[in-house]
Amino acid sequence: MAHETQTLNERAQLLLKALVERYIADGQPVGSRALSKLSGLDLSPASIRNVMADLEDMGFIASPHTSAGRIPTARGYRFFVDTLLTVKPLDRLEINQLEGQLQIESTQKLVTSVSHVLSELTRFAGVVVTPRRSAGFRHIEFLKLSEKRLLLILVTADGDVQNRIILTEKSYSPSELIEASNILNQNYAGCSFEDIRRRVQAELKQLRENMTQLMTAALAAGDQAVSESAEDVVISGEVNLLGVNDLSSNMDKLRELFNLFEHRTTLLQLLDHSSRAQGVQIFIGGEAGLQPLDECSVVTAPYEVDGKVVGTVGVIGPTRMAYERVIPIVDVTAKLLSSALAQR
Amino acid sequence: MAHETQTLNERAQLLLKALVERYIADGQPVGSRALSKLSGLDLSPASIRNVMADLEDMGFIASPHTSAGRIPTARGYRFFVDTLLTVKPLDRLEINQLEGQLQIESTQKLVTSVSHVLSELTRFAGVVVTPRRSAGFRHIEFLKLSEKRLLLILVTADGDVQNRIILTEKSYSPSELIEASNILNQNYAGCSFEDIRRRVQAELKQLRENMTQLMTAALAAGDQAVSESAEDVVISGEVNLLGVNDLSSNMDKLRELFNLFEHRTTLLQLLDHSSRAQGVQIFIGGEAGLQPLDECSVVTAPYEVDGKVVGTVGVIGPTRMAYERVIPIVDVTAKLLSSALAQR
DNA sequence: CATTGGCGCTCCTCCCGGAAGAGTGCTGGC
DNA sequence: GCCAGCACTCTTCCGGGAGGAGCGCCAATG
Known part of the structure; x- marks a missing residue:
């Protein structure tokens, strides 16, 4: 139990690397005999057993x-991905293919397709934390649905369209609605709702009473739209995990895992962690602090707009996954998403 | 093998009913001994064995x-639900609770919440085929995103907001865009795109060239929005099926099933069938013609707006499900959805 | 002193066979 | 037509080898 030497000599590292790679490849505990052949070190099984001990x-x-080979622990995986792993970057062709599968029509579609591509490429589950909406609006529009129900259409600065139904106390005429939207569009497009609220109070004291009511409602709805849809997580390819032997063997764990997927907020917390660091980050097994994930690893990378991190992409798969492949995929995908978002 | 008598005498029916009910309740093959106690017929196991044969x-x-009890075949289930089953309608309280869980803010939310409620209540998967969009529009709006990218916002007659990005050949000025939307809104709100196309050609020959281009683009986008989003199917609670023993025991089937869920179009075809009939309809096992469903039953009911069927709600669960409970749930849900949609 | 072959040991998996239990089909009596 | 009884069939559930994989330890070796 005493973790005596924390530093591994080169031989031990090489053997650990070979062991993890082998285990990742075929999922069987690796014995000294097998390692002796694999490692390329020309050592007998007996010597290797010493190192393994x-x-x-x-x-x-x-x-x-007692008498099985060895498998990596979470700590072993950790060391492996941190210092032993050699990732080979995707070649140009693969990147192009990947890029070709993104749907850039809208932010929503883009995010969905990114998630989908991740799951397709890795055959695990792909996740994307959608960008927070930028706080301003580009265009606003009121539409009368019935006597006291208004439809508020809000085009956010990043080109997404939000709509909300507002229940009003009084009934507004179409021209009043147009007037209100004109005021907002002409004077405040591009500002954050925060700003608008302040300026409306300062500048438009002379506005008719009912007009300010309408404005207030609009601003509240806008605020809400921004904060509510602040972040969401899109998952694809959960089904793939049903086909992963490591996971599908114990049904109960699998169910827990799928329940986690339905519990967006929990997942969000985990993924948000990753957006603090930069570059690819890996959570192995229970490191994330969620039991359902203890047989899983999560590989994430933040993506950005204008140099600011706005979200995270990632892959959730079994701990025994081909990291050297998944890592570059996640990495590149994050970058592609960043640049796709930059073009709008 | 010879299905000699197609008519079952009363005793046989009673026994079949008892058998199916018992099997649904605990999933074990039912033996003659058990039936003898259950049926209330005061027959000895031996006599019952004859009937069972x-x-x-x-x-x-x-x-x-050889020596297990009997379980219902698909045909047995069929007969059971068609003529033996006694459904007890939901009581007022349950209906109210159910109704309380629907989110009526928008059609989209409504549909999602219906699907969710179905899955929660039955602990199986809930599905809803979303209504076809009615073909007209209530309001239309162009918004310039960049030089040649326009955002078309389309409020459909049923109050849903659609948006599409249009790539134009030339650049339009804001006033041109406003003009175009004004023309459309003032003259054609409420008409189907079909109609508009005809009338625009007839009435507006004098329109400036670039204006008609814009119109055409808008109409095309509108058509597309209508047809594309014609029907979609929303599924909730697939996870519940992981917890169903009958299904989760053979992983391969389960995977097929989940793959089916990802394949919306196939599912759509199945569910569309149901919208022809009226009232609750039940597909047992392979009756639907899809192998992945051969251990499943699908209970559906159409819902309507203005007396016209516009979609289907349903539940997908194991063939061994408590039909007497699921059927009224689906039935009531369809009705609630109909009336919720009527209020807009 | 690191390396290595050898040996004994442990533990898993696979397979076999017997016992127990459940439920049937059949037969003969009422 | 109903039913008690009986033989028969299958499944499930151990328990006990046999085989195999792999380890730990030790003593020999360069």
Whole structure:
């Protein structure tokens, strides 16, 4: 149990690397014999067993039972991805293919397609945390649905269209509605609702009473639209995880996992963590602090607009995943998403 | 194998009913002994065995192996739901609770919440085929995003907001855009795009060239919006099916099933069938013609607006489901949805 | 002193066979 | 027509080898 030496000599590292790679490849505990052949070190199984015993003492590997080979622990995976892993970047062709599958028509579609592409490429679950809406609006429009129900259409600065139904106390005439939207559009387009609220109070004291009521409602709705839709997470390809043996063998875990997927807020917290760091980040097993994920790893990368992080993309799969492949995919996808968003 | 008598005498029916009910309740093959106690017929197991042999000959029940009890076949279920089943309608309280959970803010939310409620109540998967959009528009708006990209905002007659990006060949000035939308809104609000197209050609020959271009683009986009979003199917609570023993025991089937869920169009075809009939309809096992569903039943009911069927709600669960409970739930939900839609 | 072959040990998996239990089909009596 | 009884069939559930994989330890070796 004593994790004596925290530093691994080169041989131990090489063996650990070979072991993890092998285990990732075929999911069977790896024995000394197999390692002896794989490692390229020309060591006998007996010598390797010594090293393996050390690695086990240090908590990098473990054996499921007395006489099986060893499998990596979470700590082993951690060390592996941090210092042993050699990722090979995607080649130009793959990037182009990936890019070709993105649907750039709207932010919504873009996000969905990114999530989808991630799941398709990795055959795990793809997730994207949608960007927070920027706080301003580009255009606003009131539309009368019935006596006291107004439809507020709000085009946000990033070109997304939001709509909300407002219940009013009194009935407004079409011309009043047009007037209100004109005022807002002509004077305040591009400002944040925060600003508008302040300026409306200052500048438009002379506005007719009912008009300010309308404005207030609009601003409230706008605020709400911004804050409510602040962040959301889009998941694709959960089904893929049904086909992953490591996960589908214990049904109960699998159910927990899928329940987690329905619980957007929890997932959001986890993914938000990643947007603080920059570059690809990896959560292995329970590191994220969520039990349902203890057989899973989450590979994430933040994406940005104008140099500011606005969201996260990621892949959720079994801990035993081909990191050297998943990592560049997530990395590139985040970058492609960033640049796709920059073009609007 | 010869399905000799197609008519079942009363005793046989009673026994079949008891058998199916018992099997639905606990999922174990039902033996003659158990039936003898359940049926209330005061018959000995031996006599019951005779009847069971007949039922088996007629294809209503089958035994998994020589010495297990019997379980209903698809045909048995069919007969059960068609003529033996006694559904007890939901009481007022339950209906109110159900109604309280619907979100009536928008058609979209309404449909989602209906699907969700169905899955919550039945603990299976809830599906809703969204209504076809009515073909007219209530309001239309052009918004310039960049030089050659316009955002078309379209409020459909049923109050939903659609938006599409139009790529134009030339650049339009804001006033041109306003003019175009004014023309459309003032003259053609409420008409179908079909009509508009005809009338625009007839009445507005004198329009400036670039204006007609814009109109054409708008109409095309409108058409597309209507046809594209013609029908879609919303599923909730697929996760629930992971917890259903009958399904989760064979992983492969389960995966097929979940793949089916991702394949909206196939599902749509199935559900569309149901909108022809009126009232609750039930597809048992493979009756729907889809293998992934052969361990499932689908309970559907159409819903309507102004007396016209516009969509379908339904529940997908294991064949061994509590029909007497699911049927009224689906039935009532369809009616609630109809009346919720009528209020707009 | 690191490396290595050898040996004993543990534990898993697979397979077999017997016992128990459930439920049927059949038969002969009422 | 109903039913008690009986033989039969299958499934499920251990328990006990046999085989195999892989480890730990040890003593020999360069």
